[in-house]
Amino acid sequence: MASFKPTKVQFLPKLGEKVTEETLYWKNYKSPVQIKEFGAVTKIDFSPLPPHNYAVTASTRIHIYGPHSQEPIRSFTRFRDTAYGGSFRGDGKLLVAGSEEGLIRLFDISGRVALRQFAGHSKAVHVTSFLSDGFRVVSGSDDLSCRVWDVPSAVELSSLTEHTDYIRALAPSRLNPDLFVTGSYDHTVKVFDMRSGSSVMTMQHGHPVECVLLYPSEALLVSTGGRYVKVWDLLKGGQELVSLKNHHKTVTCACLSSVGNKLLTGSLDRHIKVYNSSYKVVHNFDCDASILSMAIAPDDEALAVGMTNGVLSVRHRKHQKDKETLTSRRRRGPSYRVFVKGKNFMPREDDFLVSKPVKQYLRKYDKQLKSFEVSKALDTALQTWTRTSKPDVTVAVIIELNRRGTLKNALAGRNEESLTKILNFLLKHIFDPRFSRPLLLVGDIVLDLYQQVFHKSPVVERLLQRLMDVLGREAELQQELLQVLGILDTLFASLTPRKEVAALAAPPVA
DSSP states (O other), X not given: OOOOOSSOOOSSOOTTOOOOHHHHHHHOBOOOEEEEOSSOEEEEEEOSSTTOOEEEEETTEEEEEOSSOSSOSEEEOOOSSOEEEEEEOTTSSEEEEEETTSOEEEEETTOSSEEEEXXXXXXXXXXXXXXXXXXXXXXXXXTSOEEEEETXXXXXXXXXXXXXXXXXXXXXXXXXXXXXXXXXXXXXXXXXXXXXTEEEEEEEOSSOOOEEEXXXXXXXXXXXXXXXXEEEEGGGTSEEEEEEOOOSSOEEEEEXXXXXXXXXXXXXXXXXXXXXXTSOEEEEEEOSSOEEEEEEOXXXXXXXXXXXXXXXXXXXXXXXXXXXXXXXXXXXXXXXXXXXXXXXXXXXXXXXXXXXXXOOOOOHHHHHHHTTOHHHHHHXXXXXXXXXXXXXXXXXXXXXXXXXXXXXXXXXXXOHHHHHHHHHHHHHHTTSTTTHHHHHHHHHHHHHHXXXXXXXXXXXXXXXXXXXXXXXXXXXXXXXXXXXXHHHXXXXXXXXXXXXXXXXXXXXXX
């Protein structure tokens, strides 16, 4: 059982009581804006340059949204089948995307028609990206191949076929234009070097890989697949550093924040986990459906999430000027004539009056009892005004909790302050004939729950000693009253037969 301490600390500490600066940073996002797309949102990518527009790939379309727009500012619809993997180039002027038909299209952001079309894959292309030089495109397909294309000439430069299953993850290096990382459903993560024409490093993830991510320093690599998020050290030959298992379903996407390089992961369990530098979860975002894609703006001003139900959820950061505007804006009340309207109306004799039923509102403790929040209901009934002005209400709540069999649960897990309120209420009202029976039951339960920890709190121990002294004096008084009652019963019993005999005796003879 928990113990008392000199400071006001709860016996049973609640989860989430410790709030760090990292948690506050991620809580500083507004409620999400929901945008309905034409199908499941499979890819979101932010432009590296301001104003940080973002491309959303869903169904057979790619929409470009502004930082705060809820309608697309540009759309690319030249796809015969489902589009995949829309990604920006480093300057934000070109966009590349794959498709279910196996073609790769290159678009100019200012136009609508594809500038280039790369044909060579025999199956769907799910991942595409620009290499860091901006003149080459790399793609991964379900035909088990990974190909590199030259943008100016639209020619295939190389084809790598080391994977044995679908390629669904791709991350190019920003520091070396010849390096990129791929992840496949064959449970492997490979680092390819174009100069050697093959993979230079292979990591075994253990599950089908859904996403790969390189840290800015490119010393660490993140891979997600199954319920696991794994971090690899590339400087040590791909040694596994951390294996995280905080999600309940498959982890489908991951991204890094610009402030502190915090890792964010999204999963089919509808949760987004935020990790600190020690890979501990510091915050959690809840979504309405399973998460397929996620991206965060380069300045952390927006967090976009794509879900299986075709909804794009965008959260924007709050700013201090927005808070000041909300606090300074006063709500305008109704005019005076609204309150006096109809006050002086007098009905006529032939009018039929319809009485409006008065709505009965539940008290706060009644709502909490209705929601089975027994501890909160008892706390509400023990508030200062209620327990001093209407003690019968407090006792009524106690009786209701006892009737439900939850009185012991409501009294358990309390700190020094709440126990002090309960003991003071017992001292004041335990001898009231109306309340004595339920309050004696409360005192018995309190002694049973906290008898091991009373001595650790001087305040509670002093109140308990007063209660025991008062109960002892009351018990002695009750014993004396019982003795007096016995004497009176004896007197009444001895007097009653004499009256009956006197009434039945014959009258005296004259």
